[in-house]
Amino acid sequence: SEILLQIQDLSVEFSGYRGIAKVLDRVSLSLRAGEIFGVVGETGCGKSVMAKSVLRLIPEPPGRITSGRILLRGEDILQADNRRLRTIRGNLVSMIFQEPMSSLNPVFTVGNQMREVLQLHRPLDRHAAETTCIDLLRRVQLPDAASILAKYPHELSGGMRQRVMIAMALSCDPDLLIADEPTTALDVTVQGQVLAILTRLTKEQGVTVLFITHDMGVVAQTCNRVAVMYAGHVVEVAEVTSLFAAPRHPYTKGLMACIPTIDEDRETLASIAGTVPELIAPPPGCRFIARCPHAKAVCNERPGLFSVGPDHFVACHLYRSDRRQEEST
Numbered sequence: 001s002e003i004l005l006q007i008q009d010l011s012v013e014f015s016g017y018r019g020i021a022k023v024l025d026r027v028s029l030s031l032r033a034g035e036i037f038g039v040v041g042e043t044g045c046g047k048s049v050m051a052k053s054v055l056r057l058i059p060e061p062p063g064r065i066t067s068g069r070i071l072l073r074g075e076d077i078l079q080a081d082n083r084r085l086r087t088i089r090g091n092l093v094s095m096i097f098q099e100p101m102s103s104l105n106p107v108f109t110v111g112n113q114m115r116e117v118l119q120l121h122r123p124l125d126r127h128a129a130e131t132t133c134i135d136l137l138r139r140v141q142l143p144d145a146a147s148i149l150a151k152y153p154h155e156l157s158g159g160m161r162q163r164v165m166i167a168m169a170l171s172c173d174p175d176l177l178i179a180d181e182p183t184t185a186l187d188v189t190v191q192g193q194v195l196a197i198l199t200r201l202t203k204e205q206g207v208t209v210l211f212i213t214h215d216m217g218v219v220a221q222t223c224n225r226v227a228v229m230y231a232g233h234v235v236e237v238a239e240v241t242s243l244f245a246a247p248r249h250p251y252t253k254g255l256m257a258c259i260p261t262i263d264e265d266r267e268t269l270a271s272i273a274g275t276v277p278e279l280i281a282p283p284p285g286c287r288f289i290a291r292c293p294h295a296k297a298v299c300n301e302r303p304g305l306f307s308v309g310p311d312h313f314v315a316c317h318l319y320r321s322d323r324r325q326e327e328s329t
C-alpha cells in the first residue's frame with residue numbers, strides 16, 4: 001500500500017559536557033498509510049528523538065540532525081521553511097505525549113483550549129466550535145462534554161486528560177499522529193481503555209500512527225507493524241504477529257522474555273545481562289555486541305537488514321545467509 005512517511009538514514013547527535021552522543025545512527029523506516037506502526041525499545045534507545053525529529057522538535061543545540069531525510073508523501077520535512085512547518089504541524093501531523101499536563105495550559109479551561117485549537121484550523125464561530133468540541137469529546141467517550149469543557153486540566157483524571165489530548169490531536173484531521181508513550185503514565189485498566197479509543201478512532205479516520213512505547217504488551221494490543229530499536233539502531237522490523245511468533249534478533253528475544261506480568265515493574269528488562277552502551281563512544285558495528293551471547297568478529301561491522309520472512313527484517317549477522325534486502329516497503 002501507499003507509503004505515507006519515510007525516514008531515511010536519519011542521524012541525530014546531542015552534545016554534552018562528556019562529548020557528542022550519537023543518539024540515532026542512520027535509522028530508516030517506512031510507514032504505510034493507515035497503519036499503526038510501533039517503535040519499541042528501552043529508555044534512551046532513540047525512539048522519542050526519532051519521533052520528535054519528524055516534527056522538528058529536537059532542541060538545536062544541544063541536538064543536531066547530521067544526516068537523513070524525513071519524507072511525508074515525498075516532501076522532506078527537514079527542508080521545510082518555518083511557514084511550511086507550521087502548516088505541517090497544524091494540519092498534517094499531530095503529536096500526543098506521555099503527560100498531557102505539559103501540553104495543556106493549566107490556567108485555561110479545557111473548552112477554551114479546544115476551541116482555540118479548532119479555530120486555528122477551521123473558520124468556526126464560537127457556537128459551532130462549541131458544538132464541534134462536544135462532538136469530539138463524545139467520540140473519545142467523554143459523554144458529559146459540557147461539564148468537561150468548563151473544567152481546568154488539573155480537575156480531570158489522567159485518563160480523561162489523555163482523551164482530551166486525543167480529541168484535540170485528531171480535530172485537525174491529520175494524516176499522521178505521533179503518539180509518544182501516550183498511556184505510560186496511566187494505570188493498566190485506564191491504559192487499555194485509552195488505547196482502545198486511540199486504535200478505533202485512528203482506524204475510523206484513516207490516520208497513520210507512529211506509536212512510541214517501551215512496552216511490548218502495548219505493541220501487541222495496538223500495532224500492525226513494529227520496529228525494535230536498540231541504542232540508536234533499528235534492529236528488527238516486522239508485522240506484530242510475525243514478531244511475536246518468531247522474534248529473530250537476540251535483543252528482541254530478550255525483550256520478549258521480559259514481557260512483565262501485570263504486577264511486575266514494566267520498565268525492567270532484568271533477563272538481558274549487561275548494560276546499554278555509551279552512545280558517546282558506541283561500538284563500531286552491532287551496538288548489542290557486548291550483551292550478545294552469539295557475538296563473533298564479524299559483528300564489529302554493522303549488519304545490514306536481512307529479510308527473514310514476508311515483511312520481516314533483522315539487522316544481525318546470524319541471518320546474513322538469508323537474502324539481503326533493504327527494508328523499503
Ligand code: SF4
Pocket residue numbers: 249250251286287288289292293294295296299303315316317318
Ligand atoms: Fe549478536 Fe552479532 Fe547479531 Fe549483534 S550482529 S546481535 S552481536 S550476533
Ligand code: MG
Pocket residue numbers: 047048181
Ligand atoms: Mg521517551
